[in-house]
Amino acid sequence: MKVVLLAGGLGTRISEESHLKPKPMIEIGERPILWHIMKYYSQFGFHDFVICLGYKQYVVKEFFADYFLHTSDVTFDLANNSMEVHNNYSEPWKVTLVDTGLNTMTGGRIKRIQPYIGDEPFMLTYGDGVCDVDLNALLDFHKSHGKTATMTTVNIAQLKGVLDINEDNMVHSFREKAETDASLINGGFMVLNPEVFSYLKDDTTVLEQEPLQKLAKEGQLMSFHHTGFWQCMDTQREMKKLEDLWQSGQAPWKIWEN
Template identity: 85%
Template sequence: MKVVILAGGLGTRISEESHLKPKPMIEIGGRPILWHIMKYYSEFGFHEFVICLGYKQYVVKEYFADYFLHTSDVTFDLANNQMEVLNNYSEPWKVTLVDTGLYTMTGGRVKRIQQYIGDEPFMLTYGDGVCNVDLNGLVEFHKSHGKIATITTVNIGQQKGVLDIGSDNVIHAFREKSANDGAVINGGFMVLNPEIFGYLKDDTTIFEQGPMQMLAEEGQLMSYYHDGFWQCMDTQREMKKLEALWQSGNAPWKIWK
């Protein structure tokens, strides 16, 4: 199953960092948060990624083009114009980087990568959040109910989409969050059937609005509730919080050795 990551936004709420690089390339523990997300998925056996790029997309492309320069020791033999990569460790990843436009909305970005997904279910998440959700459990739950979409839901005070969830885990309504709302929210880490592309019109489609609302109205949107760790990185304060967790040696999303 392929993993689609939304990594093309402007990151205006963390402009102290994002004026230099796209938000998913902001580093936690010396590695881009995008790398942390991919590493987490990879630990569950998901190794194929399609990354939706936009703002400063070349930074992400250059990072993967020079991946060994970022992660390994190297010897440069200048006289012979040769480079030797030392202590080489290669992630088992296949990464497709797609320029989905500078101002394309989230739904439009997903629509643009349809050709790289094909007629199969896929996973979708945002390129600025980490968690310790059981991804295998998430996929099994999605397969069990037969609906078009499953989203991981969390109960944290963030400015995200709010959900009205029934006792059967069917999401009956999806709306934007108000300032003092304490309801369960969309935490990303979704599983989607290919029918989702029929709900996405063009570059102006905001995934979290029309498509989500329509799926909810049709009873095609399911909740996989996660009561463990989840944290997005919308602000510099949240970036520092994630960095402190990493430096403490107790980062909940670090499940690899």
Template identity: 70%
Template sequence: MKVVLLAGGLGTRISEESTLRPKPMIEIGGMPILWHIMKEYSYYGFNDFVICAGYRQHMIKEWFADYYLYTSDITFDFTEGNEMIVHDKKTEPWKVTIVDTGLNTMTGGRLKRVQKYIGDETFMLTYGDGVCDVNIKDLLDFHISHGKAATLTAVIMDEEKGHLDIAYDNSVRAFREKNVSDSKPINAGYMVFEPVIFDYLKDDDTVLEKEPLEKLAEDGQLMSYSHHGFWQCMDTLNQKMKLEEMWESGKAPWKVWD
């Protein structure tokens, strides 16, 4: 099953560093936050990633190329032609497809652009700037059990994110994006979609968190998986520093892998 990572927007500029590189490439503990997110999915056995890149997308491609080389032993043999031999690969068993989805494309448009890499199958999607300790296997099992088109992970936070009106059966009755902070359940990302989601996406200007999710809620096709554990986005420098402190202390809640 493929995991789609939204990593192409200009996003919020949390520091001078984020004007020089995509926010998902800002490091926590010496590794990009994108790597942390992928490590969590990989822990649950999901290793096929499609990265929706855009802003400084070449830096994401270069990082993965270098990561493969830096974590392996390499022989460069120039005696008879040019040959590179890779020994003792230490990288994760990942398949990573990095797609330039445009500089100014909105979230729904980015997803629409990678449709051909996903195919006609259930897939997962999240943002490239937040970490969580949600049990992804349980999330997927919940999605399969209800048979609807979409599932998102809901957490209770005092944040200005997409607020949810959740019914007793975990169906999302309404979705509203970025309102006054009022301690309601919010969309933390970590979503699961059936391929019918592409029918809700029009073009590059489509914002996933607006009309598509709102229409899915109206159609009774959007469900929520309640998560009561850790979740933290990285929209500000203080949030980055908070994540860095957790990692350095050895008590990072999202680090479920060994």
């Protein structure tokens, strides 16, 4: 199953860092947060990634093109024009990097990568948030209900999408969150069936608006409630929180050994 990562936005709320690089490339523990997300998925056996790029896309492409330079010790033999990689640990990843446009909205970016997905279900999340969601349980839940879309929901007071969910975990409505709300919010980490592409029109489509609202109205959007750790990185304060967790050795999303 492919994992789609949304990594093309401008990241204006953390502009102190994102004016130099895309927000998913901002580092936690000397590795881009995008890398952390991919490592997490990989621990559950998901190794095939499609990354939606836009703003400063070349930064992401250069990172993967020179992956060994970022992750391994190397020796350059200048006289013989050769490079030797030491202690090489190769991630079991296939990474497809797609230019989905500079100003394309989230739904439009997903629509543009449809040729790389085909007629198969896929996972989707944002390139700026980490968690300790049980991805196997998420996928099992998605398969069990047969609806078009499943989103992970978390109960954190942030400006994300608000959901009205019944006792059977069906989402009845979806709207943008107001500061006065204390409802469950959209935490990303979704599973989508290919039928979702029919809800996406063009580059102006915002996934979190009409598509999710329509899916909810039709009874095709389900909630996978996560009560554990979840944190997005919209601000410098949140970036520092994630960095402190990493440096403490107690980052909840770090479930790998190396």
